Amino acid sequence: MLLIKNGRVIDPASKTDANLDVLLDGEKIKEVAPAGKIAAPHGMEVFDASGLIVAPGFIDLHVHLREPGQESSETIETGTRAAARGGFTAVCCMPNTKPVNDNASVTRFILDRAKAGGSVRVWPIGAASVGSKGEAIAEIAAMKEAGIVAVSDDGKPIATAKLARQVMDYCRSLDLPVIEHSEDVSLAAGAVMREGVTSTRLGLRGMPAAAESVCVARDVQLAELTGARLHVAHLSAKASLEQVRWAKSRGLRVCCEVTPHHFTLIDEDVQYDSKFKMNPPLAAREDREALLAGLADGTVDAIATDHAPHEPALKDVEFDRAPFGILGFETALALALEQLVQSGRLSLMRMVELFTAGPARVLGIERKIAAGQPGDLTIFSANHSWTYHVKESPSKSRNSPFDGRAFKGGPTATVVAGRVVHRSH
Ligand code: DOR
Ligand code: ZN
DSSP states (O other): OEEEEEEEEEEGGGTEEEEEEEEEETTEEEEEEETTOSOOOTTOEEEEOTTSEEEEOEEEEEEOOOTTTOTTTOOHHHHHHHHHHTTEEEEEEOSOSSSOSOSHHHHHHHHHHHHHHOSSEEEEEEOSBGGGOSSSBOOHHHHHHHTOOEEOOTTSOOSOHHHHHHHHHHHHHHTOOEEEOOOOHHHHTTOOEESSHHHHHHTOOEEOTHHHHHHHHHHHHHHHHHOOOEEEOSOOOHHHHHHHHHHHHTTOOEEEEEOHHHHHOOGGGOOSSGGGOOSSOOOOHHHHHHHHHHHHHTSOOEEOOOBOOOOHHHHSSOTTTSOSOOOOHHHHHHHHIIIIITTTSSOHHHHHHHHTHHHHHHHTOOOOSSTTSBOOEEEEEEEEEEEOOGGGOSSSOOOOTTTTOEEEEEEEEEEETTEEEEEOO
16 A cells, blocks of 8 residues: 655646545545545555655657567667656657557557556557558557557558548547547658758758648548548647637547647757757747647647657757658656746646546546556646756667756655656655
8 A cells, every 4th residue: 555645636637636635546536535544554554745746657659669660769668768757757759669669469468568568558550551651541440459549540640541541431439539640741741840041041841730730620521521620730830720620629539749849949940950850840939829728728638748769879960851840758857847837837736637637538447546547647746846857867879859958846746556666866
């Protein structure tokens, strides 16, 4: 048994914000009571959470763990250790591994590895098409049987409207969300950052915002046609957000996520350094403003990191030649506190919702701090000063633009299935 004593429990699902004790027994929450009400029997493990916030376990809807196939960049073991350090208790891993997770045996392999060496829960996402090649639909039903929680061809969009329609039709009947990496590849061809004054100044090929929003518009129309659950991944453009807002106003089952790097940085921050290269690229100032408004007003459902490790040998090359992607786990909460809460834009309750009840809703599950619920908790500080040093990360990769950044507030401890899997201070 583990008693988390005297923390400020913030639980959006039950609209709780109070000083409480949380008792965990085995893998589950056993009791929640006003602070001081649960007596700790001799020998019980006690965690004093005075001055800290206790939230439901954070869920990351969008991560790349690189296993199988690219273990020199990350493994399920190293990636989930980094996730635990970032306060995440469950991560949904994208299928763009080698081989692609497009069949039940790869799904089972990932789940076996996670069980053997994972620090947090791993929920695989299956490919929408065979090899994510955009030609034939993947064996989605068999993968669902094996344990996938959604489908996506992430790294790329589902190649054609015809195939996207077919995938949505199929996933509607299986009640699985379709997660789209929204990109019109003809508009994005050859581009390595957002098109604008900065791309011109740096001499780098840019893609317009429409490279994303054209695909979001396509998929919103198809979600209406099919009745499918559509989730727009790493939404970065104002025009895309407007599509999602319109879809929601029509009552469509459309939702979206935003990454910490897109609500923190803009194209003007891009330096000729591949740590600023990711897809979708850092957007314009007005896009960031729109994302912040969407995070506040409820249009955005979740914060997801798009944790995309690439080993130094691959990433430390010219901007043009480097792969897209940056690390995300360990800076996500601190960036959210800084950009969303300390800036006065969002309440702490709303920020926590974007890491917990929001992503849970996207997956069609419920997560709250109540007796009988899984014993997953994220314990964090809203004001403790610390500096992120990427060299200290358990990740195998080092591709973060936030190395050396000082923060106020961040993860303190991560509890998964009743066990403390990470504790920082
Ligand atoms: O930045 C990105 N990295 N965007 C993607 O769509 C794929 C991802 C990766 O797999 O590295
Ligand atoms: Zn993507």
